[in-house]
Amino acid sequence: MLLNLFLLLVGYYILKTLREPLVLVSGGAELKAYAAAAQAFTLMGFVPLYSWAAARVSRLKLVVGLVAVFLLNLQLFAAGVVGGAPYIGFVFFVWVGIFSLASIAQFWSYANDLYTRESGERIFPLIAIGATAGSPVGAKLAQTLFDGGATPATLLQLASAILLVHGALYWVIDRRVGDRAAQPVGTVAARGPGGFRLLAGNPYLRWVAVILLLLNLVNTTGEYILGRVVVEAADKAAAAGGVSSSAYIGAFYGEYFFWVNIIAVALQAFLVSRIVRHAGTAGAVLMLPMVSLGAYAFIGAGAGFALMRWLKTAENATDYSVMNTGRQLLWLPTTREEKYQAKQAVDTFVVRSGDLVSAAVVFAGTAWLGLGVQGFAWLNVGLALLWLLASIPLLRSFRRLCADCP
Incomplete structure (x- = not known):
């Protein structure tokens, strides 16, 4: 679980760093502010949609399915960046906000479903080290790649590879747990x-x-x-x-x-x-x-x-x-x-x-x-x-x- 959270935060900070030049170069600081507002409207629709899905599918299908959707989105963004799609920076900024909220919240929901209260109180502080370690690693990796002349499409593919391993780890972890894996996770x-x-x-x-x-x-x-x-x-x-x-x-x-x-x-x-x-x-x-x-x-x-x-x-x-x-x-x-x-x-x-x-x-x-x-x-x-x-x-x-x- 620690490695899974570490990889998630490395991937997220690569994307978070990448979104800044995409939105600022395409529309300036004003467009970035408006994109942040668009996140608010989009999340109002996404949160109930996610809750609806959570009440109807198994835990593994929910978490892996969401990661798969995000991976598909990244490939579409990579194609859009290479093809010079209009407003790609604005759309990507909004998407990263949804990705961060949904993927990190989903990780902790999964962890809460996996562990009892007693084991969670003991293990969660250790798991959280993955987040604190992954954030600076992802940011530093993105900075190094930008300094070396890497393109936005390259960073998108790197983040995709990291998130692919992150999603596969959910499957590995779920294989090790008990009978609750097939139950819907909505509450x-x-x-x-x-x-x-x-x-x-x-x-x-x-x-x-x-x-x-x-x-x-x-x-x-x-x-x-x-x-x-x-x-x-x-x-x-x-x-x-x-x-x-x-x-x-x-x-x-x-x-x-x-x-x-x-x-x-x-x-x-x-x-x-x-x-x-x-x-x-x-x-x-x-x-x-x-x-x-x-x-x-x-x-x-x-x-x-x-x-x-x-x-x-x-x-x-x-x-x-x-x-x-x-x-x-x-x-x-x-x-x-x-x-x-x-x-x-x-x-x-x-x-x-x-x-x-x-x-x-x-x-x-x-x-x-x-x-x-x-x-x-x-x-x-x-x-x-x-x-x-x-x-x-x-x-x-x-x-x-x-x-x-x-």
């Missing part, structure tokens, strides 16, 4: 509408939804800011000769994702447990908005490209480690029904709605207000302050509901 917890009703009827859960929407709004707008500056730097490098815009952007994002994940692993290993021990859940939840507030204040004050890159690295590394732990701790005082159904609604619809709002912000800021990089940065400063203020009633409610929680 009551996978039904979406119940989650929305639970979310609407619980003030605490509504505050959780608000801060996660603001988190994604700030982060996605920040990615637009970085993407806009990267495109400008790539155009200058291409004009100077010696490197194409696509190769420059691919190499940049490969190295960028590599260091984000390396720092996230270090934070997770050496800092997160200490933050929770000494500052509790509040410390874990408040750290990211404070980092974001400081980062965008520096950018708004005129930070250069090199500093901006490391400010965004710090923000994303904190998100993937400290905040990722904090957002899971927030579900401790909820019921089992809320943990499954309401959490699904928050982690899909609410989080992706942040992308949708960010796309509207980017459109309004560029088309109507004429905002530059610094203008968008100061807008994010205001949103980060709002995020901090929204965290106060959330954490008060958390403490009332969970007096014994960290």
Whole structure:
């Protein structure tokens, strides 16, 4: 299982790195922001479709079938890239968002179905090493290939080969388990509408939804800011000769994702447990908005490209480690029904709605207000302050509901 997750994350980060030059070269940072919004709409249809399939086919058919569909998609994208299909970068960006959500969520659903609670508590932390190790390996591999002149089609075929082994490992693992392999894997917890009703009827859960929407709004707008500056730097490098815009952007994002994940692993290993021990859940939840507030204040004050890159690295590394732990701790005082159904609604619809709002912000800021990089940065400063203020009633409610929680 560890190797399976490792391969999945290596393949995903190759594709995640590749999507940046494809979408930025074809349409700029604005198109990337709109593609993120399109993910929100697409996922609203994909999630219930996946739940429908899960209730009707066996576990092995579900997981291997989804991997097979994604492999077919990659071959179509490879043909589209070689043939110069219009809007290929936009479509690929949307697809990678669906692939990441579906494949990683499916892996953990499969693992939960495979192990008992007792064995899962013992084994899952070890399996998770595959994710933390696979992410920087995939990003570094993509960067190395871009630096060596590899084409997008080559990276797509490499990712396909890795995912083919990933899918085959599901079959190997399933052959080793018992009688449940032929049973449908759909559950009551996978039904979406119940989650929305639970979310609407619980003030605490509504505050959780608000801060996660603001988190994604700030982060996605920040990615637009970085993407806009990267495109400008790539155009200058291409004009100077010696490197194409696509190769420059691919190499940049490969190295960028590599260091984000390396720092996230270090934070997770050496800092997160200490933050929770000494500052509790509040410390874990408040750290990211404070980092974001400081980062965008520096950018708004005129930070250069090199500093901006490391400010965004710090923000994303904190998100993937400290905040990722904090957002899971927030579900401790909820019921089992809320943990499954309401959490699904928050982690899909609410989080992706942040992308949708960010796309509207980017459109309004560029088309109507004429905002530059610094203008968008100061807008994010205001949103980060709002995020901090929204965290106060959330954490008060958390403490009332969970007096014994960290």
